[in-house]
Amino acid sequence: MKKSKWIWYPGSFELYHGMLLHNRRTSTRTYENGETRSVYYYPMWRVDAPRHNARLTKTATIDKEETIEFFSNTDTSCLVIDDMKYNSGSKITLPAGTHTVTMCGFKAEGFPAFYCIGDTFATDRSWVVAENDDNSGRHAGESELYTSLEDNPEIFKFSYKRQRPISCEKINGGMLFDLGKETFGKITISGLDTDEVLFVSLGESREEALDVKYANIGLNVKPKNGKYTSHAVAFRYVFVPVVCENCRVSVAFEYLPLKNKGAFKCDDALVNKLWDVCAYTMLLNSREGFFDGIKRDRWVWSGDAYQSYFVNYYLANNNDIVKRTMRMLRGADPITKHVNTICDYTFLWLSSIWEYYLYSADADFVVDIYPEMLDMWRFVEARLSDDGMYERKSDDWVFIDWSTFDSNGPICAEQMLLARAYECLAKCAEVVGDTEKAKYATSRYEYIKEQINKLYWSDKKGAFVDDYKSGRENVTRHANIFALLFDYTTEDRKNSIIKNVIYNDKVTKITTPYFEFYELDAMCKIGDFDYVSGMLHSYWGKMLELGATTIWEEFDPTKNGIEHYEMYGGKYEKSLCHAWGASPIYLLGRYALGVYPTDAGYKSYEVKPSLMSFKKIEGKVPTPNGDIFVKISNGRVTIKSSIDGGALIIKDRKYKIEKDIPLTIKY
């Protein structure tokens, strides 16, 4: 028997769990009568539902008779074989010959899913959609998490571990429990003396948990026999607003059991600690999809996820979560707004598909998502200006970063991302064999790159300006960083950018780890590794000094005390566990260990390691077919790789890396 998987209409699994997770946000409100309560927080974009109907089919020829057993998660379903219909639970023997087997189902709540035990007709991606309105031949959706008949694709398969506080303190007429570090899970409070409704405030910081009215997240606790268990929430501190001797708190830590396939160690203890904190930040935010932060939104934002993909390629290297995230972001038709309503996030979504392919060689996914990618392109292009460039539409959110831009007109950073998206579209089109689209996208990409250099470059500023129409010649780091990162300008201009923008303290500094990712990636690409290791200390290191157990959403070293927790006008609105802070894992894997694919899925790859400011480094980078170990120590580089196709590059010399045979070269 072939291994079966649960299958569904492509995207239904992701849309369903995406729908649930985008509707789990709450916020705290205090009313006139003094009561504080947790209230539902409405998502900021249209959240799509899965299809409640699905029909999937497979036609195949079998040489000898085969038995199939059909199951569905809904009784409103049937299996159709050669025009005969069967209910869920049926076992049917098919004679040798060609058969078309179709599964249909409806589920009002959740989404219909199917499972066939068999050989040729075991359910997996080889089944295709056979809808009245969709004869595109698209493949069925599946997930490596749901392979057993007992699995339920409507319940997300998390793991759980019991955690207990490291301390309990009587304070402010209540009890403050400290879990020791940021965590996420279902809180059980027991031994309460009352069954009255209590508001239990939570905090990523001690201050937040104790500041009941302003704590971002809280629980409307209605105990039963003095006991209560919450839905899953993020926190480090729990403040129970009553004192009772028998009160106990414990947590069912909820997580995805992802393995850290990547690793990094160096002689710098702070950086080693930072790597671990980044990995833990990443673990907490790696769930149904890649989340922005684990406390406040717990939403899937394309720009945030974009960076998590890169960190993932150097950490857990899990394809399934990347694909889930991309499908959640894509949503269902019709597309009426940009991804998360943010135009740059649409462009990043488009680019990320090619980059995923580069790291995974997962052509199946590119084939599956390609039609939806083209629909996204149709949406994008219908909103471009007559000159084919991006210009803000009234309902577009031009984000780029939490910073101030001259962004009402055609903003430079968006053109950069648009060009990059076309560049990636061209490559995806090649993957699926759509040569006409590849040619077209390449020409658009080259045209926009040319226009950027023609329109946005200011000789006076020696930099790209935000807007060429406004006349303000406002310079920000962002577009200039993209120009370095994507290699979209001349060497002369790049040098000018480094001098006039990057090392120019008058140009507003980046305050988010989000944009530090792009800045440091760019600086590494042009070989300025000192800048990177400097930032690891002066920026990330400072957060750790302040006691961070996970990386923050934003960090301004000039702030003090609880000022650090303020954001969006709320005292504790800032997320203290934000995935976009985990980029050091990517930067150290990509540029210190120096490992990157040069062909899809590391069919060929290079290792171009750099000590940066360290004395020795050691680590490994996961690939789809095995790990690559890299070590620099005592003036020697050692590589051990479990895959073919590698080349070690040291000081412009190339050395072939043989599979499974350690290679040691003078550094």
Next chain:
Amino acid sequence: MKKSKWIWYPGSFELYHGMLLHNRRTSTRTYENGETRSVYYYPMWRVDAPRHNARLTKTATIDKEETIEFFSNTDTSCLVIDDMKYNSGSKITLPAGTHTVTMCGFKAEGFPAFYCIGDTFATDRSWVVAENDDNSGRHAGESELYTSLEDNPEIFKFSYKRQRPISCEKINGGMLFDLGKETFGKITISGLDTDEVLFVSLGESREEALDVKYANIGLNVKPKNGKYTSHAVAFRYVFVPVVCENCRVSVAFEYLPLKNKGAFKCDDALVNKLWDVCAYTMLLNSREGFFDGIKRDRWVWSGDAYQSYFVNYYLANNNDIVKRTMRMLRGADPITKHVNTICDYTFLWLSSIWEYYLYSADADFVVDIYPEMLDMWRFVEARLSDDGMYERKSDDWVFIDWSTFDSNGPICAEQMLLARAYECLAKCAEVVGDTEKAKYATSRYEYIKEQINKLYWSDKKGAFVDDYKSGRENVTRHANIFALLFDYTTEDRKNSIIKNVIYNDKVTKITTPYFEFYELDAMCKIGDFDYVSGMLHSYWGKMLELGATTIWEEFDPTKNGIEHYEMYGGKYEKSLCHAWGASPIYLLGRYALGVYPTDAGYKSYEVKPSLMSFKKIEGKVPTPNGDIFVKISNGRVTIKSSIDGGALIIKDRKYKIEKDIPLTIKY
């Protein structure tokens, strides 16, 4: 306090119940081991779900403080007033002044609905959509069925009445129960000797119920303590395949308590009986929406519903069910196929909105549905030929009728319906004040009418032909009937059509009550009432003679015995209770009683009664503001109307009808 209603994102209620009802069809299958079972039957078109997220808002100024109480059918909801958030169940006092009150909610299963008790902010249609992706200002959805806080809009509000069989017969090793006439409801079987699974076959005819393997509908009965209650099904006969003395059957008849506001009596007993049978057929099919038939599909088909609307205007005159049906048919975006996949059904859907307005004067609905109507038009026009005419696309179902057409090219009957849809679009555009669209649609309507007369008329045949390109000059009744009905050709040509098509037995006869509606409507419009009363006897009357308790889907008087029940290749696939058979109610109200609006909602109307072949007639026609009674007897016409604006027309003379004052004129 103002009366509140449950409200929701417009269309959610209809899409939800539409989704459920389109997934309730089953069919019977017999397997190799001899077992017969009922199996789920997949819908033939994409079935859309409601939005699971909704946000509705209202801004108003209040002179003095007001209290509002907020409720939702989901805990994942909140009320936002002037940026403060409240949970469901909150009671809030608003000070005098201007307030924006917003309700948000999410419901994974079903759809979110809201209820506010208050005065200014009592929930009703005056609330508008405030979605991230929809700032169209569209009005909230509501229904007159859900006005109490205790109501649950996710449970359709049917009424129930207990029914018991009129006979029980031991036959074929089992027991056959006869309910005496077609019915619909939940069957309870009690007193069974076994808790083993039984297959209970049902039948609209005795033959069907007894022909276990071929009965269209059956129940997979799994008794508990010898008792079982089914989901709601349609049938007259129940065959329990075991004999046991204590076995009892009863039915919870499930129906919508619609009142027959229209009435008709004449001196012809057969016609009086027919009217009652038609009214009962209509009642059974009037549910969440207007169904095609109550046994087999129980789906909402646009063409079928189109006729039910007209019958409704002369029977229950219920606006709510018309609107529900139209919204179910419209579905959600994106539109990728014609309504029910049938192009003529799209055109009829478009036309029906204007016709609904004519009978109801419900401008609110036209305003609410107009944006969705325009999207439907965009879909239609994107698929028209370069000459602006309809030509079949590969995924279009060209239905027109169960008959044979020359329909691979640009078929005439579709152009007629397209022209009619444009004509009605122009009128709807006027209702909402979109004069540009009204002008445009009028010009398209006139152009297509002109092209029809130019391209499709055959002087040789003296009729319109199906296709002007194929060269076959095939004549069917259908397009010619539309030409008469819509008045789309000259008097000469109309006379030619009557002679060469209608009264020409060589042109294939209509076999469906569906198309008889159009044929008889057309014949009445041109004043040939004898044809109509003839058909009432020779066509409908023959069904009654064969024992029909409801009107059949199709009827061929030349068939015999169980041949009558065969359709679509199945022995009992034919529906014996099909709504499209109820048109005599419309025809008798519209042409015998002779009542019709000449301005929206009977603001002005005419009564042009005709005895047809009867000696006396008497009846009433409902209007939005009261009934109109008409009687012809002993050479005198008597009218009594409870509304203003009427005129009686007798032999080209017009008499003003005064409200509430009987008017008697010589006939």
